[in-house]
Amino acid sequence: MVIAFAAAGVSAGKDIYVAQSAQGAASGAACSTALAASFFNSASNWGSGASQIGQGTTVHICGTISPSPGTTVFTFQGSGTSGNVITLKFEAGASLQEAYFGTNGAININGQNYVTIDGGTNGFIEATSNGTKGSSACPSGSCSNQQNSDGIEGFGNNCTIQNLTIEDMYVRTSLTDEAANTLAVDCIDVGLNGNGLSNVVINNNIVHDCLNGIFFQYGVAGGSNLTFSNNTIYNVNWAMGSAGYSGVNYDSWYIFGNHTYNLSTWDDTVGDDFHHNAIHFFQGNNTNSTISHIYIYNNEFDGPVGDCCVTAQIYVDNNGTQTGFTNSYVFNNVFSYASTDCTNTCGNGLLNVSSGNGWTVVNNTFIGDATSNSAVGECMQFYDISASVYENNINTRCNEIIEAKSGASFSTLNYNLYTNSAGGDFIWQGNDYSTGQFSNWQSASGADAKSHYYSTDAVPLCSSNTNCSNVLLATGSTAIGFGTNLTSMCAGQPNPGLGALCADKAGNTRPAAGNWDAGAFAYTSSTSTGTGPTAPLPPTALTATAQ
Numbered sequence: 386m387v388i389a390f391a392a393a394g395v396s397a398g399k400d401i402y403v404a405q406s407a408q409g410a411a412s413g414a415a416c417s418t419a420l421a422a423s424f425f426n427s428a429s430n431w432g433s434g435a436s437q438i439g440q441g442t443t444v445h446i447c448g449t450i451s452p453s454p455g456t457t458v459f460t461f462q463g464s465g466t467s468g469n470v471i472t473l474k475f476e477a478g479a480s481l482q483e484a485y486f487g488t489n490g491a492i493n494i495n496g497q498n499y500v501t502i503d504g505g506t507n508g509f510i511e512a513t514s515n516g517t518k519g520s521s522a523c524p525s526g527s528c529s530n531q532q533n534s535d536g537i538e539g540f541g542n543n544c545t546i547q548n549l550t551i552e553d554m555y556v557r558t559s560l561t562d563e564a565a566n567t568l569a570v571d572c573i574d575v576g577l578n579g580n581g582l583s584n585v586v587i588n589n590n591i592v593h594d595c596l597n598g599i600f601f602q603y604g605v606a607g608g609s610n611l612t613f614s615n616n617t618i619y620n621v622n623w624a625m626g627s628a629g630y631s632g633v634n635y636d637s638w639y640i641f642g643n644h645t646y647n648l649s650t651w652d653d654t655v656g657d658d659f660h661h662n663a664i665h666f667f668q669g670n671n672t673n674s675t676i677s678h679i680y681i682y683n684n685e686f687d688g689p690v691g692d693c694c695v696t697a698q699i700y701v702d703n704n705g706t707q708t709g710f711t712n713s714y715v716f717n718n719v720f721s722y723a724s725t726d727c728t729n730t731c732g733n734g735l736l737n738v739s740s741g742n743g744w745t746v747v748n749n750t751f752i753g754d755a756t757s758n759s760a761v762g763e764c765m766q767f768y769d770i771s772a773s774v775y776e777n778n779i780n781t782r783c784n785e786i787i788e789a790k791s792g793a794s795f796s797t798l799n800y801n802l803y804t805n806s807a808g809g810d811f812i813w814q815g816n817d818y819s820t821g822q823f824s825n826w827q828s829a830s831g832a833d834a835k836s837h838y839y840s841t842d843a844v845p846l847c848s849s850n851t852n853c854s855n856v857l858l859a860t861g862s863t864a865i866g867f868g869t870n871l872t873s874m875c876a877g878q879p880n881p882g883l884g885a886l887c888a889d890k891a892g893n894t895r896p897a898a899g900n901w902d903a904g905a906f907a908y909t910s911s912t913s914t915g916t917g918p919t920a921p922l923p924p925t926a927l928t929a930t931a932q
Contacts, residue, residue, distance in 0.1 A: 475508020
């Protein structure tokens with residue numbers, strides 16, 4: 386066994402500890418004898434030697450490292466390999482803090498491969514005084530700088546960022562603050578211009594107060610298998626965004642388990658330079674890029690999103706081209722706005738898909754107004770896409786309940802529950818139908834035969850504008866048993882991926898036979914709130930024996 390282990394070239398790895406300055410004997414064997422952080426940045430200290438950083442090495446960060454403003458604290462000088470990644474790990478209480486970090490970031494992966502950056506139990510990266518001029522909201526007490534400041538930059542292939550807090554790259558407190566419009570202030574910038582990327586994982590991080598939470602700009606080469614999962618992202622303009630500027634192909638993008646909220650800090654009353662989105666897929670410069678098999682599921686997208694500048698919680702935008710984001714899935718998500726949102730805009734919906742074909746949107750809960758029964762914004766908009774599936778969704782408290790604009794077509798539009806949108810309307814190819822004209826909507830669309838509109842809601846109000854995790858189905862909810870069974874769509878499929886649809890957002894397994902519940906959450910007696918609006922199911926919505 387020992388011979389086989391050695392022959393396979395598997396390294397047990399080694400541990401090297403670093404701090405702001407050398408500690409004790411400076412052997413690097415522990416935090417008490419840590420090497421200076423500058424050791425990491427010298428190429429001569431990387432290799433296969435006993436005292437060098439190499440394949441399988443874990444470099445531990447000790448204490449607070451706080452060099453001069455604009456300094457990149459760690460720049461990777463080499464790559465790991467499969468099974469022998471190079472890990473940069475924050476010890477308990479460790480942090481990187483500067484007044485601001487430059488465009489190369491606090492940590493620059495430098496295009497290296499097989500790298501993991503692990504925040505451990507409570508590691509964080511923080512800019513301490515970068516933000517709206519004159520504000521006292523920065524961690525140092527004064528936002529005295531308005532500079533470029535990125536958290537992590539320069540990804541290669543097979544890179545993982547996990548368990549880390551990245552915060553305050555730019556603390557924006559004024560609706561007239563235009564400084565960040567020309568700055569690079571991304572918490573995590575995945576893109577490496579000119580190169581493709583594959584097997585990138587960004588998981589279980591807290592990201593807040595930056596222009597872009599997680600941003601990916603894809604270049605001339607394609608890639609696959611990108612995962613953004615279980616992150617909490619707030620006080621940003623784009624929580625997760627991507628832009629492509631050349632004809633490339635990417636396949637398999639997994640976005641699940643994330644919670645985003647409060648995009649309103651980036652409202653702009655001067656030039657509308659910041660249009661907000663929880664997720665923004667964008668085609669740039671009229672080029673033909675294709676992103677296929679995007680899986681967006683089990684996320685929560687909350688408000689407030691602001692009054693002036695949001696285009697949608699999820700905005701899939703082709704920038705006027707015929708290229709697209711195709712064969713993709715949105716399921717088990719909760720979308721919401723706040724009652725203070727969308728007075729001026731939000732015309733593009735909680736979810737707006739404007740590019741590609743073959744989108745499947747099923748078992749989501751769309752909530753126009755999180756905390757009252759007023760109607761706000763638009764729940765769903767399809768534009769210029771074909772062969773879409775829209776089933777088992779709850780659309781509630783929206784001024785515009787669902788809109789199919791020019792060029793939109795469906796392979797399946799059915800089993801959707803529309804509720805509590807007094808004064809709202811359904812829009813088909815430019816023609817509006819009020820909630821009292823639901824049969825007209827059905828006739829115009831030639832679909833939604835098993836769908837229904839109720840004036841009362843199917844889910845309770847959210848606990849707050851920033852938290853809709855409580856919108857569980859109460860006993861007697863109209864959503865119970867309303868949907869069609871989609872087991873044939875998800876059974877045997879991989880998870881992460883479409884296989885996750887066979888359970889609800891909370892992980893409860895959906896039935897293999899019989900009707901499913903509409904919305905992101907399936908009804909269970911243990912999770913029911915026990916209160917909420919009720920109404921009988923209409924006979925036209927049943928595919929089995931009436932209950």
